[in-house]
Amino acid sequence: MRFVAMKFRNSKGKKKSESDDEMKDDGYESVSSDEDDVGGGGRGGGEATWQPSIEGFLKYLVDSKLVFSTIERIVDESSDVSYAYFRRTGLERTECILKDLEWFGQQGHEIPEPSIPGVTYANYLEELAEKTPRLFLSHFYNIYFSHIAGGQVIAKKVQLPFVFVIIL
Numbered sequence: 034m035r036f037v038a039m040k041f042r043n044s045k046g047k048k049k050s051e052s053d054d055e056m057k058d059d060g061y062e063s064v065s066s067d068e069d070d071v072g073g074g075g076r077g078g079g080e081a082t083w084q085p086s087i088e089g090f091l092k093y094l095v096d097s098k099l100v101f102s103t104i105e106r107i108v109d110e111s112s113d114v115s116y117a118y119f120r121r122t123g124l125e126r127t128e129c130i131l132k133d134l135e136w137f138g139q140q141g142h143e144i145p146e147p148s149i150p151g152v153t154y155a156n157y158l159e160e161l162a163e164k165t166p167r168l169f170l171s172h173f174y175n176i177y178f179s180h181i182a183g184g185q186v187i188a189k190k191v192q193l194p195f196v197f198v199i200i201l
Contacts, residue, residue, distance in 0.1 A: 087137075088142075088145075091134070091137060091144060091145060092145055092148060094130055094133055094134055094137075095134065095145055095146070095151070096147055096148055096150070096151030096154075097126070097130055098131060098134065098147075099147045099151050099152065099155050100155055100158070101125070101126040101130060101176075102127040103155040103159060104172075104176065105125050105126075105127055107158065107159065107162045107169070108173070111162065111166075126180075158172060
C-alpha cells in the first residue's frame with residue numbers, strides 16, 4: 034500500500050489534473066516541493082514538514098484492511114493449486130487491523146470508507162488473481178514481505194533508545 038503512505042506532489046509549473054482533485058477529496062493532500070524539504074535547509078526555505086494525524090492513520094488502516102482482506106479472500110477461496118501454499122501462513126492481517134479499527138471507533142473516532150486508491154488497488158488484485166496468478170502472487174509477496182521488513186527496521190529503531198537506557 035505504498036501509494037497510501039507516500040506524498041503526492043504538484044511540482045511548480047505543472048497543471049493540476051482532475052485526478053489530483055480526486056486525491057485531495059479523498060484526504061490526500063498535495064505537498065509542494067518547498068514543503069517536501071524535511072530539514073528546512075533547502076532552496077525554498079520552507080519549514081513545513083509532514084505531520085501524522087489520527088485521521089490519516091485511520092485512512093491508512095481502512096485501505097490496508099481492504100487490501101489484506103482482498104488478498105486473504107482470494108487465496109482462501111481460490112481453486113488454483115499455487116495459492117494453497119499461502120493459506121493460513123500466520124501472516125494474515127485482516128483480523129488484527131479490524132480490531133484496531135474497532136478500538137479507534139470505541140475511542141470516538143469516525144472510521145472512514147476506503148479511499149478510491151485503496152478500492153482501485155483491491156479491484157486490480159482481484160483482476161490479476163483471475164487472469165494471471167503469478168502476477169498476483171508477486172503482489173502478495175511484495176505486500177507481506179515489505180511489511181515484515183519495514184516492521185523489522187522500525188523495531189530496531191525503537192529498540193535503540195531502550196538499549197541506551199539499559200546500558201546506562
